[in-house]
Each structure stands twice: as C-alpha cells, then as structure tokens.
Amino acid sequence: MNPRAANALLGAAGILLTLGAWELVARSGIVSQSVFPAPFHALATGLAKVPLADLGGHVWISLQRIALGFAAGALLGVGLAVAGGWYRTFGNLVRPVVELLRPIPPLAWIPMAIVWFGLGEPSKVFVIFLGAFFPVLTNTWKGMANIDPTLLRAGQTMGLSGPELLLKVAIPATLPDIATGLRIGWGLAFGVLVAAELIAAESGLGYLIMNARQLGEVEVIILGILVIGAANLVTDNLLARVLARWLNRSSEGSLP
Amino acid sequence: MSASAAPKIEVLRVSKQFGDAAAAPVLRDVDLACAENEFVCLLGRSGCGKTTLLNIIAGLVPPTAGEVRVDGEVVTGPGRGKGMVFQQNALFPWLSARGNVEFGARRSGLDKAGAGRVADELLDLVGLRDYGARYPGELSGGMQQRVAIARALALDPQILLMDEPFGALDEITRLDMQAELLRVWSSRRKTVVFVTHSIMEALALGDRIVVMGGGSIAAIHDVGLERPRSRSDPALLRLHDTIWQGLH
Ligand SMILES: Nc1ncnc2c1ncn2[C@@H]1O[C@H](COP(=O)(O)OP(=O)(O)OP(=O)(O)O)[C@@H](O)[C@H]1O
Ligand SMILES: [Mg+2]
Numbered sequence: 001m002n003p004r005a006a007n008a009l010l011g012a013a014g015i016l017l018t019l020g021a022w023e024l025v026a027r028s029g030i031v032s033q034s035v036f037p038a039p040f041h042a043l044a045t046g047l048a049k050v051p052l053a054d055l056g057g058h059v060w061i062s063l064q065r066i067a068l069g070f071a072a073g074a075l076l077g078v079g080l081a082v083a084g085g086w087y088r089t090f091g092n093l094v095r096p097v098v099e100l101l102r103p104i105p106p107l108a109w110i111p112m113a114i115v116w117f118g119l120g121e122p123s124k125v126f127v128i129f130l131g132a133f134f135p136v137l138t139n140t141w142k143g144m145a146n147i148d149p150t151l152l153r154a155g156q157t158m159g160l161s162g163p164e165l166l167l168k169v170a171i172p173a174t175l176p177d178i179a180t181g182l183r184i185g186w187g188l189a190f191g192v193l194v195a196a197e198l199i200a201a202e203s204g205l206g207y208l209i210m211n212a213r214q215l216g217e218v219e220v221i222i223l224g225i226l227v228i229g230a231a232n233l234v235t236d237n238l239l240a241r242v243l244a245r246w247l248n249r250s251s252e253g254s255l256p
Numbered sequence: 257m258s259a260s261a262a263p264k265i266e267v268l269r270v271s272k273q274f275g276d277a278a279a280a281p282v283l284r285d286v287d288l289a290c291a292e293n294e295f296v297c298l299l300g301r302s303g304c305g306k307t308t309l310l311n312i313i314a315g316l317v318p319p320t321a322g323e324v325r326v327d328g329e330v331v332t333g334p335g336r337g338k339g340m341v342f343q344q345n346a347l348f349p350w351l352s353a354r355g356n357v358e359f360g361a362r363r364s365g366l367d368k369a370g371a372g373r374v375a376d377e378l379l380d381l382v383g384l385r386d387y388g389a390r391y392p393g394e395l396s397g398g399m400q401q402r403v404a405i406a407r408a409l410a411l412d413p414q415i416l417l418m419d420e421p422f423g424a425l426d427e428i429t430r431l432d433m434q435a436e437l438l439r440v441w442s443s444r445r446k447t448v449v450f451v452t453h454s455i456m457e458a459l460a461l462g463d464r465i466v467v468m469g470g471g472s473i474a475a476i477h478d479v480g481l482e483r484p485r486s487r488s489d490p491a492l493l494r495l496h497d498t499i500w501q502g503l504h
Contacts, residue, residue: 153316154346158363158411159336172350247350 085144
C-alpha cells in the first residue's frame, strides 16, 4: 500500500475509533442520552427530523456564502499583498492599516456588517470575506518579503526587470505561501460563516444548529456539528489537491 | 587571445563601499581587463570581495566609484549578454530542469519550439538528458549546478560569470564538473570570469589567475599550460607554490 493510502486509512480509523468510544460512553448510561446522545443514534434521529434534501440545502447555501466571501478575500488579499510586497512605498503605506485591522476578530464586525449591509446575504459574505482576507494577505506578504534574492538576481541576469520580473519570478516564488494562506483562509472562512449564521440567518448550517437549540433537538445539533466538520474536511481536502496540482511539485510537503 | 585586441570586459578603477562613507571599502581601485574568449579565474580568501566584484561586472550591484565596460560600453545593469551561475540554489524551484533551461532559452528570444530544442541540446551537453522532467529539489547539488550552467548557456551570452559554482560540491564531482566545464567552454567559446577560492581549481581552469586580497588585485598569473592539465605537472605545482606564497 502506498503511504498516502495508508495515512488516509489511519485517519479514517481514528475517526471511527473516536465515534465508537463516544457511542460506548453514551450508551453506558453515565450521562443522559438527552444531553449527550450517542452519535449514530443522533445521526439517525437528526436525519429523521431534517430530511436529507433540507440538510443538503443548508450545506449548499453555506458553501455558497463561503465560496463568495472566500473568493473576494483571496483575490483582494493576494492582490494587495503582492502589490505591497513588491512596491515598497505602497507597502509601507498600507501595512500599518492592515496591522491595525488584522487583530479584530471578524465576528466583531457582525453588528457593523448588519448596519451596513442589512440582515441579508451581503453582511454574511462580508464577514466571511474578512475571515479569509487576512490570512491570505499576511501569508502572501510574508512570502513576497522572503523571496530568495538569488532567484530575483537570476531573473535579472536573464534580462528580466519590473513587472516582468514580478510576474515570472516573484509571484511563482511566492506561490507556496499563497497556497498556505488560501488553506488557512478557507478554514477561517468556514468557521466565521457558521458563527455569522448563528446570529442572523434563516438558512445554512449555523442556522440549523441555532434553530435546533431553540427547539431542544439535541440530535439535530449534533448532526449539524458533524456535517460542518465533514463539509470542511472534504472541501479542505479538495482545495489541498487543487493547490498541490497548481503548485506542481515545487513545494511538496510545505502545506500545513 | 591576441594581446592587441580590445578587451571584452574592462574593470576601470572600481571601488565599492557598503553603507556610509565611514565603512571600510570592500573593493579599492580595481583594474582588470579580460580578453574575448579568455577564461579568467578570480582567486582569494573568503570575504575578500570576489562576489562583490562579480556582481558589479554583472551589473547587479553598482560600484561606488569607477566603471565596468563590456565591448567598450559602460555597464548600467544586468542583461542577457552576461550569463551568471550563482554559488547555489538559483534554479527556479517551480520549474523542471528542462523548464529552467527553456526559460533561459526563451529569454534569448527563441520561440517555444526553438527553446525546447536548445534545452534538450544543453541538457545533453551537461549529461542530464534523462533528468529533464525532474524538479530542482529532486536533483543532487552537482546536477543542480549543471542545470544552472545549462540555463546560463541557454541565454547564449558572450560572457559567463560564475561565482564558486562548484563550491558546494564534493571533490570528486567537482573534478568531473571542471572537466565538463572546459569541454563546454571549448565547444562554445565564451569569455568566462570564474570565482573560486581553490588554487588548484584556478590552475586547472584559467588562462589567467587574478589573485585578490584586501579589496584589490594582489597579483595576476598567466598559466600558459595546455589543457587538459595534469595536476602533477611540475610547472603547475611551481605556480601553485608561487600563488600560495603570494597569499601570505
Ligand atoms: N550587501 C552587503 N552589505 C554590506 N556588506 C557587504 C555586502 N555584501 C558583501 N559585503 C561585505 O563585503 C565583503 C566582501 O564580500 P564578498 O561576498 O564579495 O566576498 P567573497 O570574496 O565573495 O567571499 P566568499 O569567498 O566567502 O564568497 C565582506 O566583508 C562582506 O561582509
Ligand atoms: Mg562569494
């Protein structure tokens, strides 16, 4: 068996073991099933209450919001960081603003987002955008700052300069860091979305969980939580694959 | 080389100082002329300014005073006429070996098909025909340097600047690479400035050996021996002693 398949198998075994242990503890009666239901029981009951089609709808709307906010954050994050890393004056102008805004948790923006964009889609997408934007920006910026000067010099001795040097040497050299930023940004977009949906939404996975809490449906809460985890796992894996292909083999193993 | 021909490279009273005027100069009034197709070795201790001088010739670093001329024209920046092989790790890690060489060939103005042909030819020349698809991280240090040489040759520059290109290699690979470089150089003549801190390497390769010390040129030796040179040739060993004593 190749090592990759072995690792995947090991990972699957870990998940099954955890679920199995949870199932055992829950069924042993140490804690009440209404507080801590067994996972397979919760999944079955949850799915009975929320049909697969509805669940799929929640996943779909959540993924759409994440994709939109992430795309905007990634584009602006990469663009700003590449420009700031390459054009020093512009970089020095922008950096303090970024450092000022970066530590603010995206969730703190939710009230402002609602004031600006209302309760509809744009406010959620905006909060996700913030979640994705900063990790993409800081990783790309770091990558631009740490380009091996020898690579730039090699490019220069081959007659490259200015925007051509940026496009053909600096950006390719930064791709591994951009990819790292995108992975982290995707994860944050996911986390931020669910939190945003907890507060103001009528659909999506966050809404599903929050609504279930109000109805006292513990099984649905657990179903929702597990689906969030699974959706992130699957999409993050897809993203990792796309990025690995995109990066060729130049940075194998450098992703978190 | 004929002594009467105009020099290919002229270094004219070049000085270099990093930082403010109070800092000690790294290079002081360096004068040097290299004839067309000449193989010149720059030899000296670590930190004596060899890389700095090479970078100034390449146009990567501006001199504080003086100038460098190539074909009589003042060098104002790097360019395709001057290929450079760096000490190490200058290959683009996102391109395959062939991709790296092709990159150089494309920069010399060839179209995709032409660049591919040149890349294959040069990989063949440096003995890496079967490794074109590998990425730099999948090649040994010696192979990487051979790819770097192929990439520099792909530009087809008239001048080849080499900064301790074999410095990171083991002795055996190093000797192989020296022989290979001489083979390449004799098949496509170029003016070579080769930086090394190995006296033996300078003696094996150079038409002339320029010994640097304390920021200026301490001595220049004409080697004047036929290639390939035997490392036990008494004339070569005598010159080795002369250079060694001159360094103390
Ligand atoms: N960018 C720089 N800023 C300040 N000082 C520098 C810079 N580059 C080189 N120097 C100094 O100039 C001197 C000569 O450096 P250089 O790299 O030219 O030496 P070298 O002869 O190539 O040495 P080595 O054999 O170790 O490569 C050193 O003292 C070094 O500290
Ligand atoms: Mg050096």
